[in-house]
Amino acid sequence: MRSYSYYVLDVFSGVRYKGNPLAVVLTGSDLDIKSYADIAREFGYSETSFIYYSPEEKALKVRSFTPTGFEVGGAGHNLLGAVAAAILIGWDIFAGQQGGKFVIMKDDIIGLSVDQSIPGAPIIGMRQNTARILAKVSNEDVARALSLKTQQVLSEDLSPAVVSTEATHLMVPLKDIAALGAAVVEKKLLIKIAEQYGFEGFYCFTIVKNDPQYLAQARFFNPGIGIDEDPATGSAAGPLAGYLLQKGYVKPETDYRLLQGAEMGRPSVIHFNAGDEGIWISGSAVIVMEGKIHI
Template identity: 30%
Template sequence: MRQVDVYLVRAFSISGQGGNLAGVVLDADDLTNQQKLLIANAVGVPETAFVCRSDVADYALSFFTPITEVDFCGHATLGAFWLLHHLERISTGGYKQETKAGILSVEVAKNGHVLMSQSLPVWKSEFKAEDIAAMLGIQAQLILQSSLPIQAISTGLVDVFIPVPYGVLDCLEIDSDAIARFCMEHDCVGFHVFEMNPPDAPYTASCRNFAPAVGIPEESATGSSSGALACYLNKHFGYRHSILEQGRAMKMSSRIATQITLSDGEVTQVQVGGEGIFDKIITIDV
């Protein structure tokens, strides 16, 4: 039996409040995948990152939800690099992380804010509002009002992006079982539902993310989905910079900054960033 310390960090917090809890295990090289899954399940937060040595990058990170491993996790990446900086294991500057989604860049600012690069967008299937609306507890016409497509996109993980009118986001009635079945059938992780905010609002869009198929009924900040949504907003509105809100319905509001770089009209870099704050350490026996 071994005791493993798990640091909990609130990623994408707002002035030390809200955010999304990520577990971070440092020096995890000797842990098996079975042990990592046991730890992630015991911790019970949406994702736990395990930081190991790498032969091709500064660190190798693996990510586990309470029930499975996923290729990438934005908020757990932020939590891991924020923690490494907070513990003075790394200084400010640029780093590379090895993940199952590829080798990705991470920048750590002097104030500890983390800006991470994600994979370039992969545009996948579009879906009909009539096939999606009932799982959100709304009428299909509400989705159709936006004249925007429902589309699966990946910048590391595949999510389905669903537009709803302003004022509808907090009124959803989610059928988690149906969403889980849909996601398993269509090889995606979850639903990322968003509403565009008025031009004078502090946030470009407000979002909710549901991923019951991987053990996350709803989470308050989803970095990977935010990168993909930034690409969606660039494609349909031309936005290169977006500030996204998530977690409001959970009373755990998060602030997620995104940045898109283009060359000849094509996306060449996707970046997502924000702040972190230490929550606590818990110890798990494995």
């Protein structure tokens, strides 16, 4: 029997029992795929991250899996929570690095920024590539997949679009908060559309009017990989930031905040800043539990 220490963090929140829960397992080295999948299924969170520090590569190594055994990449809550866990338990994960802070997510090098001014809740920034708009999807198809009326899905300057940074998701602009709250996923239809257009999940959002805190509010659905709904999705917030920049809804190199997870009772705050050189997604994370897992 092998035993590994783990921590559970609430990610994209500076408050416990909010945000997106993530298990982070300290492995010491790479595991076999079956072990990754078994542990992720046992925790049952939308994603579980596995970390160790590689002295040879002078970097924290991270891999993440869903409960269905699907490996997740990109700069999302799975990476933010993994980095926060390493920092909070005292690992010096940036020693010897040249040209800025970074981690290795599977095989990809991802740039980071770290602010530890708030004890116990570091603010981690993760760099994503500039966004690419790949395709449009019809309002009628999107509305059916979300059990909404066609007129609740916007169709003019903002309309359903497949957008990619490291991850590829469908950006779904909705009319208002009421439409966002009314969305109910028809799983088979959503999966069919995602397979047809080559994206992962639906990132539904609405621009919030007259709110000094948030530019937008969002929900994320990705049942194709076992995520019925996610409280916070950094890998989708990046494409949204890039999409809104290209459509003129945000200013370049300017900080904005996005609220996700409110409908689930787990409000999550995602900060984003988009520019010509890339997109930064950032937020806090706090440890809520720790223990040992045996395989």
